[in-house]
Amino acid sequence: MTEAKVTxxxxxxxxxxxxxxxxxxxxxxxxxxxxxNSTLTILILVAALQLIPPFVNWAFIDSVWNTTxxxxxxxxxxxxxxxxxxxxxxxxxxxxxxxxxRPLLAMIMLVGLLLYSKNRNNWGKRLxxxxxxxxxxxxxxxxxxxxxxQPVESAKWSGLPLTLILSFFGMLxxxxxxxxxxxxxxxxxTGIRSLCVVYIEMIRGVPLISLLFMSSIMFPxxxxxxxxxxxxxxxxxxxxLFTAAYIAEVVRGGLQAIDRGQYEAAESIGLNYxxxxxxxxLPQALKIVIPPSVGILISxxxxxxxxxxxxxxxxxxxxxxxxxxxxxxxxxSEVYIFVALIxxxxxxxxxxxxxxxxxxxxxxxxx
Amino acid sequence: MATESQIINSAPxxxxxxxxxxxxxxxxxxxxLKDINLxxxxxxxxxxxxxxxxxxxTMIRCINRLEEHQKGTIxxxxxxxTNDLKNIEKVRAxxxxxxQHFNLFPHLTIVENLTLGPIWVRKTPKKEAxxxxxxxxxxxxxxxxxxxxxxxxxGGQQQRVAIARSLCMKPEIMLFDEPTSxxxxxxxxxxxxxxxxxxxxxxxxxxxxxxxxxxKTVAHRVVFMDFGEIVETNEPYAFFxxxxxxxxxxxxxxxx
Ligand SMILES: Nc1ncnc2c1ncn2[C@@H]1O[C@H](COP(=O)(O)OP(=O)(O)O)[C@@H](O)[C@H]1O
Ligand SMILES: [Mg+2]
Numbered sequence: 001m002t003e004a005k006v007t008x009x010x011x012x013x014x015x016x017x018x019x020x021x022x023x024x025x026x027x028x029x030x031x032x033x034x035x036x037n038s039t040l041t042i043l044i045l046v047a048a049l050q051l052i053p054p055f056v057n058w059a060f061i062d063s064v065w066n067t068t069x070x071x072x073x074x075x076x077x078x079x080x081x082x083x084x085x086x087x088x089x090x091x092x093x094x095x096x097x098x099x100x101x102r103p104l105l106a107m108i109m110l111v112g113l114l115l116y117s118k119n120r121n122n123w124g125k126r127l128x129x130x131x132x133x134x135x136x137x138x139x140x141x142x143x144x145x146x147x148x149x150q151p152v153e154s155a156k157w158s159g160l161p162l163t164l165i166l167s168f169f170g171m172l173x174x175x176x177x178x179x180x181x182x183x184x185x186x187x188x189x190t191g192i193r194s195l196c197v198v199y200i201e202m203i204r205g206v207p208l209i210s211l212l213f214m215s216s217i218m219f220p221x222x223x224x225x226x227x228x229x230x231x232x233x234x235x236x237x238x239x240x241l242f243t244a245a246y247i248a249e250v251v252r253g254g255l256q257a258i259d260r261g262q263y264e265a266a267e268s269i270g271l272n273y274x275x276x277x278x279x280x281x282l283p284q285a286l287k288i289v290i291p292p293s294v295g296i297l298i299s300x301x302x303x304x305x306x307x308x309x310x311x312x313x314x315x316x317x318x319x320x321x322x323x324x325x326x327x328x329x330x331x332x333s334e335v336y337i338f339v340a341l342i343x344x345x346x347x348x349x350x351x352x353x354x355x356x357x358x359x360x361x362x363x364x365x366x367x
Numbered sequence: 368m369a370t371e372s373q374i375i376n377s378a379p380x381x382x383x384x385x386x387x388x389x390x391x392x393x394x395x396x397x398x399x400l401k402d403i404n405l406x407x408x409x410x411x412x413x414x415x416x417x418x419x420x421x422x423x424x425t426m427i428r429c430i431n432r433l434e435e436h437q438k439g440t441i442x443x444x445x446x447x448x449t450n451d452l453k454n455i456e457k458v459r460a461x462x463x464x465x466x467q468h469f470n471l472f473p474h475l476t477i478v479e480n481l482t483l484g485p486i487w488v489r490k491t492p493k494k495e496a497x498x499x500x501x502x503x504x505x506x507x508x509x510x511x512x513x514x515x516x517x518x519x520x521x522g523g524q525q526q527r528v529a530i531a532r533s534l535c536m537k538p539e540i541m542l543f544d545e546p547t548s549x550x551x552x553x554x555x556x557x558x559x560x561x562x563x564x565x566x567x568x569x570x571x572x573x574x575x576x577x578x579x580x581x582x583k584t585v586a587h588r589v590v591f592m593d594f595g596e597i598v599e600t601n602e603p604y605a606f607f608x609x610x611x612x613x614x615x616x617x618x619x620x621x622x623x
Contacts, residue, residue, distance in 0.1 A: 264433055265470035265529075269484035269536055270460040279483060283474050361474075 072331060082331035083338050086322035090335065093158025093318040099150060103161040106138040110164060118353055120360060154232050158313035160342065162232070166304040166314065170239040171297050177240065178247025179286075183277060185252055196248070203245035208306055211238040216310040235307050243300040250292045254285035287361045294354035298347045315339060377569055379411035379587060384540060384571055385430060390439035392425060399425050400436070401595045407540075412572045414582040414603070417592035418618055423575045426592070427542045430573070431462040444539055460488055463533030467545040469525040471517035477504070477528050478513040484536045496535075503531040507561050523554030527561050534565075541565065543574040577622055579607060591615045 031041040062077025065084075072079035083090075092100045113134055116122060142161065145151035157165070184196035203211070215238040216231060223229065258281055266276040286293075305316040313321065319335045322328060328335075385407035392400040400422050407413060415423050428434040429441060432448055432455045441448040443458050472480050481500035485491040491499065504510040507527035512520050517528070526546055533541060543562070547555040559581050566572060566585045576582070582589055582603050589606040591599040591614075599606070599615050610616045 259468075259470070261466060261468055261470035262472065264464075265466065265472070265532075267433065268431055268459060268462075268464040269532065270456060270488035271484070272456065275487050279487065280472055284472075287474070 068327070070327070072328075078334050079331045080334055082322070082328045082334050086319075086325075086328065086335070089159075089322045090315070090319045090339070091160045093162065093313045093321075094156045095158065095161070096150070096152060096156065099144070099152060102141040102144070102149065102152075103157075103159075106141040107161055107164060109134055109138055110168065118356075120357075154230050157232060159318040160315045162307075162312065163304050163315040165232070166236055166239055166307065167301040169236055170243055170300055170304065173240045174243035174247055174300065175293070175297075177244035179251050179282065181244060181248035182251035182255060185248065186255060200245045200248050203242055204249070208238070208242050208303055209309055211242050212306060212310050214238070231310070232312065235310060235312055239300065239304060242303075243296065246296045247293060250289050250296060251285065253292070254287075254289035255281065257288050258285050287358070290354050290358045290361075294350055298350055301346060301350070302343060315342065377410065377567070379408035379571075382409045383407065384409040384411075384444050385573075386440070386442040387430075388440050388442075390429065390436050390441060392429065392434065392436045392438075399595050400429070403439070403597060405590070405597065407571065407573065409539075410569050410571055411587050412566055412570075412585050413574070413588050413590055414586040415573060415575045415590045415592060416577055416582075416618075416622075417598075418621075421592045422595040423592050424544050427464075427544060427573050427575060430540075430542060431459055431464055433464070460536055461539045463536060463538035463541045465526070465529050465533055465541065465543045465546050467549050469517070469522070469529045469549075471525055471529055471532070473517050476514055476516055477509075477520070480517065480528060481532050481535045484532070488536065499535055500531070503534045504528075506534065506564070507531045508557075521554060522550050523557045526550065526554075526558045530558075530561055530565070540571045540573070543572065543576065545575050545577075547576065547578060579622075583607065591618065593618070 032038045058077045060077075062075065063080055064072065064075050064077070065080045067075070067079070067081045068085075072081060088097065088100060092103055095103055113131065117127060117131075140146050140149065142157060142165075143152065143154070181196050181200060184192045185200065187193045187196070212235055215234040219234060220229070262280055262284070263276060266280040271279065305314055307314050308317045308320075316339060319339045323332050323335055383406050385405070387403050387405040390400060390403040391398070403426060405413075415427065417423055425434055429436050429448075430443060435450075436448070444461055446454050446458050446461075448454065448458060471477075472483070475483065478497060478500050481503065482491075482493065482496040485496040485499055486493060501510055501513065504513055507530055509520075509524055509527055512524060512528070517525055520528070530541075530546075546562070547558050550558065555578070559578060562572070562574070562581070563585055572585075574581070574586075586603045588600055589603050590597055591606070591610075591612075593614050599610065599612050601611070606615075607619065610619055
């Protein structure tokens with residue numbers, strides 16, 4: 001009798017204690033538990049009150065959106081007019097104005113395809129062919145010279161399309177190269193291993209800027225005079241080589257985390273080295289290193305802005321040239337905020353996708 | 368008299384399938400296996416026991432070349448184990464191995480764990496490989512777990528999947544390295560039962576284990592190792608009841 005009663009009572013659904021429920025409960029638990037947190041909360045509140053209203057005033061209330069540069073001189077707030085007035089220059093740089101629909105279309109294709117590829121159900125042979133075909137079309141759009149499109153030499157490629165090209169192909173090529181380097185660094189063959197170690201440590205020992213300089217200034221000195229390798233391509237290669245070294249170290253960490261038993265089990269059912277890596281080890285290792293890899297890819301994306309120093313006009317550099325126009329010289333904050341938002345958008349998409357991928361790949365485990 | 372009380376009487380054939388002769392192995396300067404000589408007949412079942420660190424794992428891992436030996440010869444089903452990669456691949460396909468910690472592939476479902484070898488090594492078409500996998504999952508009594516991931520099933524079930532994974536390669540020989548010592552007591556029996564059924568089917572088996580009941584039921588011979596040497600080899604009842612060597616007696620007194 002009594003036993004039955006106890007079971008019935010304990011299986012009753014209990015409500016949480018009052019202090020943990022509601023906004024007040026939440027605030028007390030998270031913002032004001034203890035003097036340290038309370039002080040911190042108050043300090044942050046004060047700082048926010050000091051900073052946010054003036055910014056809102058500047059950005060939204062006292063601001064203008066559609067004026068000439070001269071009119072902006074009189075305005076206290078932000079002069080957002082600088083964006084529409086220089087939009088094409090910032091985004092497309094020196095790409096011929098009448099053909100700017102082409103990079104626009106190429107960018108839309110790229111972003112559309114990336115979004116489509118987010119869904120893992122779409123992955124397969126078909127998607128690969130779609131990608132190859134689209135990359136070809138994008139190339140034709142940018143370069144011209146086919147299908148009656150006017151040729152545009154790569155020296156004119158600039159702005160956002162250039163940033164996207166450098167970072168997209170940078171990541172696309174750097175990741176597999178990084179994986180190969182990581183495997184090489186763990187190889188039993190001394191020659192391969194030392195080669196990879198030297199490569200990785202050398203690249204990680206120099207800043208990207210110096211690699212860019214080398215690729216743009218020193219490298220051509222060693223080439224025959226009439227062989228002229230595209231400047232963008234050289235910067236691209238430098239970015240790939242640089243990023244790959246960092247990816248390699250991250251992937252190596254992932255490989256180290258895989259139990260030796262996994263290799264032994266794979267080998268004992270007769271898989272060879274490549275099959276073992278491809279089917280058993282890398283799928284597990286790469287999953288572990290999704291967060292740090294995406295971190296590297298995000299910084300590689302932002303680091304493409306360093307091509308400024310070899311006089312390539314990426315997104316950041318085209319905005320600078322918009323600001324060099326005397327009419328808009330006073331509006332640098334507005335332009336940089338706009339460019340920062342574009343960078344932020346792409347980086348945010350990358351990091352949110354990485355979180356999603358990680359969750360999707362989480363094996364259901366009861367352990 | 369001893370063999371009569373075995374549950375399984377199937378006698379091994381006369382033909383040797385594994386021949387280990389004067390085999391030595393070193394880890395650096397450490398002489399881990401010393402002059403190992405062992406002849407295993409087709410269909411024979413051998414239980415290997417001995418103190419921890421005596422080289423049991425190392426010895427059976429040499430048989431499918433997870434470890435390299437430095438001196439002497441190992442011949443598995445007519446294939447001599449050398450540095451020749453071709454031979455190593457051939458041997459691995461013929462020798463199945465079950466590990467103490469199961470070593471299932473956690474990122475693949477149970478059925479994918481089983482089909483990996485057949486599809487990639489044997490080039491079996493996917494559909495056929497899946498049928499094969501289901502067949503062996505039934506043999507180890509867990510066909511209903513096929514679509515789960517290793518992390519979702521119990522240790523005993525995982526070890527049975529690991530056995531099925533090896534069987535999918537249709538090996539001639541099965542090696543077991545302490546297959547039950549990482550399991551909770553209540554799960555040991557389900558794994559041993561599967562191994563006994565395998566023995567009834569006539570599989571050649573080398574099993575590192577301290578499960579004496581299993582040894583008495585299944586083994587034709589028990590091999591005792593200590594300090595990298597085979598100290599004593601005998602029929603199971605004789606081995607457990609009248610050990611010849613002092614070291615064997617000491618060891619048995621410790622595990623009993
Ligand atoms: N990879 C290795 N490198 C060096 N020593 C090892 C290695 N693996 C095992 N050993 C040593 O070899 C000896 C035999 O190990 P092992 O065969 O695993 O013994 P058992 O399985 O009988 O417990 C132990 O002393 C162990 O420390
Ligand atoms: Mg062992």
